[in-house]
Amino acid sequence: MRKLLIFLLVIGYAVGSEIRLLSQNFYPAGLNIIEIKNPENTKILIETESKTVYFPANSEKSFFAIPYACKKLAILNVIKDNRVIYRKFIRIKPKKYPVSRITVKERKKTEKILKRIINEYKLIRKILSKYTPKKFKETEFIKPVKNPKVSTPFGAKRVINRKKKSIHWGIDYKAPKGTPVFASLSGKVVLAKELFYTGKTVIIDHGLCLYTLYAHLSKIKVKENQHVKGGEIIGNVGSTGRSTGPHLHFGVYLCGERVDPDLAFRLKL
Ligand SMILES: [Zn+2]
Incomplete structure (x- = not known):
């Protein structure tokens, strides 16, 4: 069991290391770039308090956007072959609008x-x-x-x-x-x-x-x-x-x- 756990941790790390966030535009309506090695059958899912949005990730460098209505927290998920391979909680920075x-x-x-x-x-x-x-x-x-x-x-x-x-x-x-x-x-x-x-x-x-x-x-x-x-x-x-x-x-x-x-x-x- 312990061996299996270590194996899973190593796999998890290996997958995680192939994904790199290249920007910190963590504002409402902020455009961001994420680098994903081997992006086949991959999509990006952003979960927020009000809505969930998908972005295709068919390229090594892929874009995702924080929805404008998201004011506090977003969860960034990278999904490959229907499996979450990366997850990050993003605290949304405040922005004032006139x-x-x-x-x-x-x-x-x-x-x-x-x-x-x-x-x-x-x-x-x-x-x-x-x-x-x-x-x-x-x-x-x-x-x-x-x-x-x-x-x-x-x-x-x-x-x-x-x-x-x-x-x-x-x-x-x-x-x-x-x-x-x-x-x-x-x-x-x-x-x-x-x-x-x-x-x-x-x-x-x-x-x-x-x-x-x-x-x-x-x-x-x-x-x-x-x-x-x-x-x-x-x-x-x-x-x-x-x-x-x-x-x-x-x-x-x-x-x-x-x-x-x-x-x-x-x-x-
Ligand atoms: Zn205008």
Whole structure:
């Protein structure tokens, strides 16, 4: 029995030593990287007080995100062949979010517009859930505008026309109309079209279920299925869709889970 226990401990250690956490972005909506040797049939499971999320781990370096709603503790599990091979309790660091009050002209929502909003929401969720394999050559995210000035940070509690509406799921950068917008990383353009809320919008698939979104553009300068390099111009700042003035709304997503772009910028890929 004792021999068996020692054997199991050694096995456990060997498996554990092949997994290495490469980041400590342990905030709500924090993007993180984990290194997993032999990642076949492996997935990452994050358990929190409010929800459980899965991330694929088909690559040696894999991403996972702490859900925004997680404010205290998360349990990181690495599961291989339906067996937990690594578990870590993560204490979530506190982060404060401001309240952002804006007034916008609400367009009357006819049945046709409501249908459009629902269809666009479904389209985006479908796009953001697709996993594309990739080996990252880049080491960091590029900020999508030069000399960025944040007007509304990620996670701000939005009050629109005096009504509590939602959480602000991206960063707003104030910039004059026409300011060039850059791809944050290399990838494939998977959406380049005008949507009801986000106006002229571009979504780029960077691989490993990581996506960036650029909204309210005045001009889109890329086409769907086009490959872009990090730093390449993909459009210009504008105020299309539901917007109060020229700005870029920049969003980062991992398998549909909202990521705080500010925390993603700190990450070494
Ligand atoms: Zn925004």
